[in-house]
Structures are given as C-alpha cells and as structure tokens.
Amino acid sequence: MTESVFLEGYDxxxxxxxxxxVDLVLMGLRGGRPAVLLQERRDPPFKKRWALPGSFxxxxxxxxxxxxxxxxEKARLERAHLExxxxxxxxxxxxxxxxxxxxxxxxxxxxxxAAALAANPALLPAAIDxxxxxxxxxxxxxxxxxxxxxxLAFDHxxxxxxxxxxLRGKLDxxxxxxxxxxxxxxxRQLQDVHEAILGTALNxxxxxxxxxDRGWLAATGTREEGTSYRPAELFRFQRPL
Amino acid sequence: MTESVFLEGYDxxxxxxxxxxVDLVLMGLRGGRPAVLLQERRDPPFKKRWALPGSFxxxxxxxxxxxxxxxxEKARLERAHLExxxxxxxxxxxxxxxxxxxxxxxxxxxxxxAAALAANPALLPAAIDxxxxxxxxxxxxxxxxxxxxxxLAFDHxxxxxxxxxxLRGKLDxxxxxxxxxxxxxxxRQLQDVHEAILGTALNxxxxxxxxxDRGWLAATGTREEGTSYRPAELFRFQRPL
DNA sequence: TAAATAGTGTCTTTTAGACACTATCGC
DNA sequence: GCGATAGTGTCTAAAAGACACTATTTA
Numbered sequence: 001m002t003e004s005v006f007l008e009g010y011d012x013x014x015x016x017x018x019x020x021x022v023d024l025v026l027m028g029l030r031g032g033r034p035a036v037l038l039q040e041r042r043d044p045p046f047k048k049r050w051a052l053p054g055s056f057x058x059x060x061x062x063x064x065x066x067x068x069x070x071x072x073e074k075a076r077l078e079r080a081h082l083e084x085x086x087x088x089x090x091x092x093x094x095x096x097x098x099x100x101x102x103x104x105x106x107x108x109x110x111x112x113x114a115a116a117l118a119a120n121p122a123l124l125p126a127a128i129d130x131x132x133x134x135x136x137x138x139x140x141x142x143x144x145x146x147x148x149x150x151x152l153a154f155d156h157x158x159x160x161x162x163x164x165x166x167l168r169g170k171l172d173x174x175x176x177x178x179x180x181x182x183x184x185x186x187x188r189q190l191q192d193v194h195e196a197i198l199g200t201a202l203n204x205x206x207x208x209x210x211x212x213d214r215g216w217l218a219a220t221g222t223r224e225e226g227t228s229y230r231p232a233e234l235f236r237f238q239r240p241l
Numbered sequence: 242m243t244e245s246v247f248l249e250g251y252d253x254x255x256x257x258x259x260x261x262x263v264d265l266v267l268m269g270l271r272g273g274r275p276a277v278l279l280q281e282r283r284d285p286p287f288k289k290r291w292a293l294p295g296s297f298x299x300x301x302x303x304x305x306x307x308x309x310x311x312x313x314e315k316a317r318l319e320r321a322h323l324e325x326x327x328x329x330x331x332x333x334x335x336x337x338x339x340x341x342x343x344x345x346x347x348x349x350x351x352x353x354x355a356a357a358l359a360a361n362p363a364l365l366p367a368a369i370d371x372x373x374x375x376x377x378x379x380x381x382x383x384x385x386x387x388x389x390x391x392x393l394a395f396d397h398x399x400x401x402x403x404x405x406x407x408l409r410g411k412l413d414x415x416x417x418x419x420x421x422x423x424x425x426x427x428x429r430q431l432q433d434v435h436e437a438i439l440g441t442a443l444n445x446x447x448x449x450x451x452x453x454d455r456g457w458l459a460a461t462g463t464r465e466e467g468t469s470y471r472p473a474e475l476f477r478f479q480r481p482l
Numbered sequence: 483t484a485a486a487t488a489g490t491g492t493c494t495t496t497t498a499g500a501c502a503c504t505a506t507c508g509c
Numbered sequence: 510g511c512g513a514t515a516g517t518g519t520c521t522a523a524a525a526g527a528c529a530c531t532a533t534t535t536a
Contacts, residue, residue: 016300017258020330020341059257059339063330087328087343089261089304098300100261102328102341188515203499205517210498223507229513230507429488444526446490451525464534470486471534 018089018098022066023054023156025085025163026075026106027128028113029180032196034128036142036160037075037116038150045095046153050124050142052160054101067104074123075116081107081179086162093155103159105166107179126150130164130199137165171197175216178237186224186232187211215240259330259339263307264295264397266326266404267316267347268369269354270421273437275369277383277401278316278357279391286336287394291365291383293401295342308345315364316357322348322420326403334396344400346407348420367391371405371440378406412438416457419478427465427473428452456481 026037038050053074057066064082071077082104089100108116117123125145132138140161142150152160170176171194180193191207211217218238223231267278279291294315298307304325312318323345330341349357358364366386373379381402383391393401411417412435419426421434432448452458459479464472 015260015297017260018298018300019256019258020261056256057259057330057341059259060332062332063328063341084327086325087304089298089343091301091303100298100304100343102330186515204515205500206498208516227514228508230505230515232515427488445488446527447525449489454524468487469535471488471532473488 016098018100020057021054021099021101022057022063022070023052023101023103023159024067024070024074024106025052025103025160026071026108026113026116026123027163027167028108029110029193029196030113030125030127032192034130034164034196035113035125036128036163037113037123038126038142038152039074039123041153049153050126050150051153052103052156053123057102063102067102067106071106074120075106075108075112076119077108077112077116080112081105081176083166085159085166088155088159090155101159103162105163107167107176109180109182111182128160128164130168133199135165135169137161140164167197172210175237175239178216181237184220184222184234184236186234187217188232190235257339259341261298262295262340262342263298263304263311264293264342264344264400265308265311265315265347266293266344266401267312267349267354267357267364268404268408269349270351270434270437271354271366271368273433275371275405275437276354276366277369277404278354278364279367279383279393280315280364282394290394291367291391292394293344293397294364298343304343308343308347312347315361316347316349316353317360318349318353318357321353322346322417324407326400326407329396329400331396342400344403346404348408348417350421350423352423369401369405371409374440376406376410378402381405408438413451416478416480419457422478425461425463425475425477427475428458429473431476 028035037053039053041047041049041051053070055066055070055073057063061069067082071080071082085103085105087100087102091098093099113125117125126142127145129141129143131141138161139157142152142160144150167176177190177193177197181189187208190211191202191204194207195202216237218236220234220236222234224234225231269276278294280294282288282290282292294311296307296311296314298304302310305323308323312321312323326344326346328341328343332339334340354366358366367383368386370382370384372382379402380398383393383401385391408417418431418434418438422430428449431452432443432445435448436443457478459477461475461477463475465475466472
C-alpha cells in the first residue's frame with residue numbers, strides 16, 4: 001500500500017474544473033415512427049452539424065433543473081417525461097475544452113412534439129432508424145425528414161443510441177410508453193406506440209392482457225369519435241394500486 | 242418564443258464551473274450477505290461519518306479512468322466490474338461548494354473484497370440490509386459488522402440504494418452476477434449469490450435451466466475439492482454465442 | 483452403509499402466442 | 510347488410526415452480 005491511498009484532504013478548489021452540460025434527447029413519434037428533435041450548430045466546433053439541444057449547468061442549478069430549463073428554452077414545454085440517461089466524459093469529446101455532459105431522455109407525445117416544432121422552427125424532426133432487434137443495443141441511423149442521413153455532432157450519436165436502447169428496454173415493464181400518448185388513448189394507439197418503438201409486431205390479445213394485468217389502464221367509458229368504423233374505448237393511464 | 246431560445250454562443254469559460262467527483266459503491270458478499278466498503282471522513286463536512294470512497298475527476302481524465310483510478314487508490318484492485326450508476330447534482334449536496342458526482346457500481350468477488358480490506362484496513366466492510374422485495378427500490382439500511390447502524394455522509398445513502406436496485410434489476414437477465422464469483426464456481430455458489438442479492442430463495446431446477454439456457458455456463462470437467470459430500474462440478478462463465 | 487449434497491425427471495401452474503370468432507360502429 | 514376495426518374465448522406452446530427421485534462422494 002503506497003501513501004497515495006490516504007492522499008486526501010487536499011484543496012479541490014486548486015484543481016481545474018470541467019464544464020458540465022446537459023443534453024436532451026427529445027424523442028417522440030412522428031407519423032408513427034420514432035423521431036428526435038435536433039438543433040443546428042451555429043458555431044465551431046461541428047459548425048452547421050446537427051446536435052442534441054443542450055446547455056451549460058449553472059453553478060446554482062441542480063442537474064434536473066438544468067434539464068427542465070433546457071426543455072423549456074429549446075422546446076417551450078412545461079413538462080415531459082424526463083429521465084437521466086448517462087454521463088459522458090471522454091476527455092476529447094469537445095475539442096474546445098473539457099466538457100462533461102449529463103444526458104437526459106425526454107419523451108413527448110405527438111401533440112407536444114408538434115408544439116415544440118411550432119414554437120422553435122429551428123428544430124429538425126429527424127427520423128430514427130434502428131437496425132438492431134431486441135434490446136441488445138448498437139448504432140442507429142438518423143436522417144432528415146427528406147431522408148438525408150445525418151452525422152451528429154460530438155458524441156451525440158452514442159447518446160441517441162443509448163436513449164433508444166433505454167426506451168426499448170424499459171418499455172414493457174415500466175410506465176414509460178404512456179409518455180408518448182395523450183391523456184386519453186385507445187388500446188390500439190398504445191399498441192402502435194409499443195410496436196413503433198420495438199420495431200416489431202405484437203400479439204393483440206396478449207398485449208391487452210399484459211397491460212390490463214399490470215393495472216395501468218383506467219377505463220373512461222367514453223369512446224373515440226370520428227371513425228368510420230366501430231369506435232374504440234378511451235383509456236387513461238393509472239398508477240397500479 | 243422569446244429571445245432566450247437562441248441565446249447561445251456565449252463564452253462558457255466565463256461561467257463558474259462545478260467540481261466533479263466519482264464515488265464508488267464497492268459491493269461484494271461477505272459471509273453470504275451483501276456488503277459495501279466504506280471510508281471514514283477525516284475532515285468536515287460530515288467529519289467522522291462513513292462515506293463511499295471517491296475522488297475528484299482530473300481535468301484531463303475520463304470519467305471511467307477516474308473511477309478506475311479510485312478503485313486502485315482505495316481498494317488496490319486492478320480491475321473489477323465497473324458500471325456507471327447515476328449522476329447526482331443537487332445544489333446543496335456538499336455544503337462546501339458545488340460538487341456533482343458521477344456514481345459507479347463496482348462489484349468484487351469474495352476474494353477481491355477481502356484483498357481490498359487487507360490492502361486498506363481503513364475501509365469498513367459494512368453490512369447492507371434491504372427491507373424491500375423485488376426491484377421496486379427504496380431505502381436500505383447499512384450497519385457496521387458489529388451491527389451498529391450507519392448514517393452515511395452526503396447523499397451516499399441514496400447512491401447505495403440505487404446501486405442495490407440496479408444490481409437486483411440486472412441480476413437475472415445480465416452477466417452481472419458472475420462478477421461476484423471467482424473464475425471457477427459451482428452452480429450452488431451461483432445460486433447462493435443470486436439468493437443473497439435478491440433476498441429470496443430460488444427454485445433449484447428452474448434456476449439451473451435458466452442459467453444453462455442463456456449459454457452462460459461452460460463446464461470445466463473438474464470438481465470442487467475438500468467437501469465431505471459429493472463434490473459439485475466447477476463451471477466457468479462464458480459469453481453466449 | 484449412512485449422511486449429505488449434486489443433479490435431474492416430470493408433473494403442475496403460469497404466461498405468452500396464435501387464431502378465430504363475436505361485437506359494434508358508420509355508411 | 511357491408512366493411513372495417515374493436516374486443517374476446519380458447520387452444521397451443523413455452524417457461525417457471527414444486528417435488529420427488531436418483532447419483533456420487535466422504536466418512
């Protein structure tokens with residue numbers, strides 16, 4: 001055992017400190033397909049490249065507050081499902097200086113997704129394509145609505161890939177899927193969301209049994225309107241017990 | 242939309258930066274029960290209270306490198322299963338100054354756990370008691386080997402609770418459990434590890450089927466020695482496919 | 483041979499998938 | 510009634526739990 005084991009009590013203020021940012025993966029469904037809101041960089045590094053919206057964490061600001069503030073500043077949304085993903089801290093991830101970023105997954109339903117786009121037209125609703133199945137993880141591809149592939153700035157491709165993996169992994173055992181739906185929804189809409197995120201077709205009776213058994217569904221007694229066929233019942237999410 | 246939406250391109254160096262640390266949850270099994278290695282604080286704040294081992298992240302040091310360095314400095318271990326848990330950044334979590342900490346879960350097998358204790362006798366092998374079942378999460382209690390309850394410094398109780406929850410949640414679908422075992426182990430040892438972490442008894446045939454079906458077990462053909470009964474076969478962990 | 487644990491065969495229970503069937507709406 | 514989708518009953522397949530039984534080692 002060397003002396004360094006007990007080398008403590010030094011003055012941390014004497015050490016150079018890194019910058020800390022939050023980056024948001026603003027995810028939602030657009031036309032039934034996964035999409036993410038990106039922002040074009042106006043300055044170097046990665047000038048004119050697309051990046052995740054983010055901002056620096058204030059010295060008197062909690063991490064979650066910084067994420068919420070960024071959600072409001074960039075997407076003009078008051079609230080959304082927001083969960084911390086991972087903290088990225090490679091030394092050279094920003095060529096200017098040392099920046100450690102705490103990444104967050106923000107889930108928007110179709111209405112909020114459209115509202116964010118309307119409030120900040122500088123945002124790009126990029127389409128996400130996930131080439132791997134299951135929740136093993138792996139790289140994903142991002143493209144403009146027109147289909148042009150996007151090479152994200154910084155390490156944001158890795159952050160986005162992790163967001164997709166986290167979302168897929170938590171989808172069927174957590175309440176996370178409801179964050180992508182409006183307050184009232186049909187079981188078909190719920191299943192569509194799951195199928196879009198997982199990229200696979202699901203069995204209808206089994207899916208409904210599972211959702212019912214978890215106690216997540218509160219019947220409202222009302223039905224959707226404007227269909228040219230039998231209208232489905234509208235449900236509301238409820239926390240079990 | 243206000244002007245603040247596009248308020249970017251300012252000089253981040255002009256802003257005050259937080260300190261960033263890594264904190265390690267050094268977990269293992271001691272006498273078949275979950276335990277964590279703690280370190281007594283020598284200086285305020287929380288002087289003489291027990292805390293998770295940690296250190297400041299160097300300005301030219303990746304987060305994972307800082308975690309590995311801390312693992313070496315505090316426990317004298319070259320490697321261990323190390324995975325990032327969560328980043329805690331409440332403004333007042335350290336009364337001295339703004340400190341954001343990236344927490345890591347480090348898993349040690351019984352041998353490494355004992356080696357760390359021997360290399361750094363200042364570490365306390367605290368017993369972990371988990372009062373909740375399943376992977377719902379919740380507070381846990383920590384106690385000295387003598388049974389005296391420990392009130393951890395900072396927000397380290399929350400970090401430790403999250404570590405336990407993560408470990409429980411990943412145990413039966415990931416390879417994480419093998420990090421708590423030596424290279425060669427019997428199926429009974431593997432089951433004992435799972436039962437200790439989950440806090441419940443498991444069905445023997447079903448457990449063995451699952452582990453076999455996942456392709457995690459490579460038979461060695463050798464058997465344990467020194468038993469006064471039928472010796473069990475020794476297995477080695479293998480990655481599937 | 484006795485004691486103790488390793489390891490397995492098999493029955494039951496539970497859960498998921500497949501598939502078809504009935505129900506209900508607008509037109 | 511027709512078309513289309515909602516919603517469900519039920520059979521099958523797969524996985525988990527229960528339990529007992531056999532196997533193998535030391536003493």
